[in-house]
Amino acid sequence: YHTLRVILGDQLNATHSWFKQQDQGVLYLIAELHPEATYVTHHIQKLCAFFLAMQRFTSALKENGHDVCYLTLDDTQNQSLEEVVLNLAKQHNIDHVELQRPDEYRVLQQYHQLIARNLKPKFCMVDSEHFLLPFEDISRHFKPKHSVRMENFYRKMRQRFNVLMDENGQPEGGKWNYDSANRNKLKTKDLNEIPTPLSFQHDMRHLLERLQRHNIPSLGNAESNLLWPVTSQDALNLLAFFCENLLPNFGRFQDAMTNKTPHSWSLYHCRLSFALNVKLISPKHVIKAAVSAYHENDAIDIAQIEGFVRQILGWREYVRGMYWINMPDYQQQNELNAERDLPSYFWTGQTKMKCLASAIGQSLDYAYAHHIQRLMVTGNFCLLTEIQPQQVDEWYLGIYIDALEWVELPNTRGMSQFADGGWIASKPYAASGSYIHKMSDYCGDCHYKVKEKTSDESCPLNSLYWHFMVKHRERLGKNPRIGMIYGNWDKQNDAQKYAVLQRAEWCLENIESL
Ligand code: FAD
Numbered sequence: 001y002h003t004l005r006v007i008l009g010d011q012l013n014a015t016h017s018w019f020k021q022q023d024q025g026v027l028y029l030i031a032e033l034h035p036e037a038t039y040v041t042h043h044i045q046k047l048c049a050f051f052l053a054m055q056r057f058t059s060a061l062k063e064n065g066h067d068v069c070y071l072t073l074d075d076t077q078n079q080s081l082e083e084v085v086l087n088l089a090k091q092h093n094i095d096h097v098e099l100q101r102p103d104e105y106r107v108l109q110q111y112h113q114l115i116a117r118n119l120k121p122k123f124c125m126v127d128s129e130h131f132l133l134p135f136e137d138i139s140r141h142f143k144p145k146h147s148v149r150m151e152n153f154y155r156k157m158r159q160r161f162n163v164l165m166d167e168n169g170q171p172e173g174g175k176w177n178y179d180s181a182n183r184n185k186l187k188t189k190d191l192n193e194i195p196t197p198l199s200f201q202h203d204m205r206h207l208l209e210r211l212q213r214h215n216i217p218s219l220g221n222a223e224s225n226l227l228w229p230v231t232s233q234d235a236l237n238l239l240a241f242f243c244e245n246l247l248p249n250f251g252r253f254q255d256a257m258t259n260k261t262p263h264s265w266s267l268y269h270c271r272l273s274f275a276l277n278v279k280l281i282s283p284k285h286v287i288k289a290a291v292s293a294y295h296e297n298d299a300i301d302i303a304q305i306e307g308f309v310r311q312i313l314g315w316r317e318y319v320r321g322m323y324w325i326n327m328p329d330y331q332q333q334n335e336l337n338a339e340r341d342l343p344s345y346f347w348t349g350q351t352k353m354k355c356l357a358s359a360i361g362q363s364l365d366y367a368y369a370h371h372i373q374r375l376m377v378t379g380n381f382c383l384l385t386e387i388q389p390q391q392v393d394e395w396y397l398g399i400y401i402d403a404l405e406w407v408e409l410p411n412t413r414g415m416s417q418f419a420d421g422g423w424i425a426s427k428p429y430a431a432s433g434s435y436i437h438k439m440s441d442y443c444g445d446c447h448y449k450v451k452e453k454t455s456d457e458s459c460p461l462n463s464l465y466w467h468f469m470v471k472h473r474e475r476l477g478k479n480p481r482i483g484m485i486y487g488n489w490d491k492q493n494d495a496q497k498y499a500v501l502q503r504a505e506w507c508l509e510n511i512e513s514l
Helices: 034-038 044-063 081-091 105-117 135-141 150-160 205-213 232-249 273-277 283-296 302-326 354-366 371-384 389-399 405-416 433-439 460-471 485-490 494-509
Strands: 003-006 026-031 067-071 096-100 122-126
Touching: 003 081, 026 044, 026 081, 044 067, 044 205, 081 105, 096 105, 105 122, 105 405, 135 302, 150 302, 232 273, 232 283, 232 302, 283 302, 302 405, 354 371, 371 389, 371 405, 371 433, 371 460, 389 405, 433 460, 460 485, 460 494
Parallel strands: 003 026, 003 096, 026 067, 096 122
Antiparallel strands: none
């Protein structure tokens, strides 16, 4: 072989130009690596999903006539990526190593070091050919440590890629954004309509055994089969299922939460994030398929398709831009000086707060929670109780099937914890129990009373919310989007205010027993 091409676990892009032709002189490397399996404690299903997807990708490449060296944990033991690559290059006397641009800063650092070696073998890096916005264009849209609003970026992306635009260059339907139509709660009659999610049955017993043998720490629950997509074909099937069965209601119930049906965990969400993030499917393809479905199916209205396109063409590309422009500074941000430890029920779901128990419980069972659960249930709780952002990041980075730092960090530290002081969010996503009550059916059978603020049984979020708002009044009071909220606080008498803050103090001191 003259060339070694390295494929990382999140670079399973079969449409990459590398694979356009078979070349006898090219060897591909795909390796299970101990450092990648342990840089954070991952969910057991996430570990299995990555390794299974890598194995299936290897088989597909081989079937197409490519030479691939797949190394398991047994082969790589405790070696780093660099060691594995250099050993293999030496073994085959390879003088040229090609890499794809990684999505994570940590890996890019490693790659830059390799490229800088300038010895034999020579390293070079090519694009990963996945995202819509070329990497080089990130600095044209984003500025370090500066707020850039998603909505402005999204409109430019809609125009640039001509998605949902009419022939006059105007947004289809006349409006850019139908977010206000995306806030329905699920009523009892809606619950029976929720389709059974399409899931897969990939045997992962051999991987569970291997992970155990190598003492790879993990969290969460697993059975013997994995229900997540691990091949491009799985991803295409899931996409087709989504377009037909879920897209007609995607926007409408995008923010809704329930724990009253067996399908509560996924509702109308597409569950394509893992497949997208490991590049089994491209964002361009997903958008194209969804827009075609909208044109062909009258049951899908503009608010549904726009809501979906906004997530992928807007949010996903936007957080990637914010990540790269702000790394490595992003991972140091702690603007609100949050220092508390994450309570232990984040690993068990054992809390009397029904909203948290539901969101954490399903995350442990499925390695998945949808956006509003991540933002407004677990995220909101960590924001209000001032959990150290590092710990919050680690939890999110470990537990979700789709968690890779480039997308996890801006969402968690930025959007949900406001630790960047507002680069992403124009205000903190802080909410009392009434928001959860409005968007979910969690509160009905909760131990705590969502209508109460100060009693021993009052919903902790109610007092914690005001504690947070009062504590950060100086910063937040100036913000036109929240200034008026303080009017409600000022209207209360001193005794009421005191009782609310006392209850919040109690909750903070006894956070482990909530
Ligand atoms: P759907 O709800 O069906 O949305 C469709 C697609 O849009 C998703 O697959 C995803 O690719 C994209 N998308 C939607 N929202 C976002 C967003 N805010 N940022 C980036 N892409 C988005 N997403 C991840 O992929 N990895 C993460 O580690 C991650 N961490 C998050 C942490 C927090 C605190 C929050 C609030 C959100 C996080 N998200 C993350 C975004 C979002 O919650 C998930 O992408 C989504 O829940 C995945 O489920 P789905 O595929 O069913 O998405």
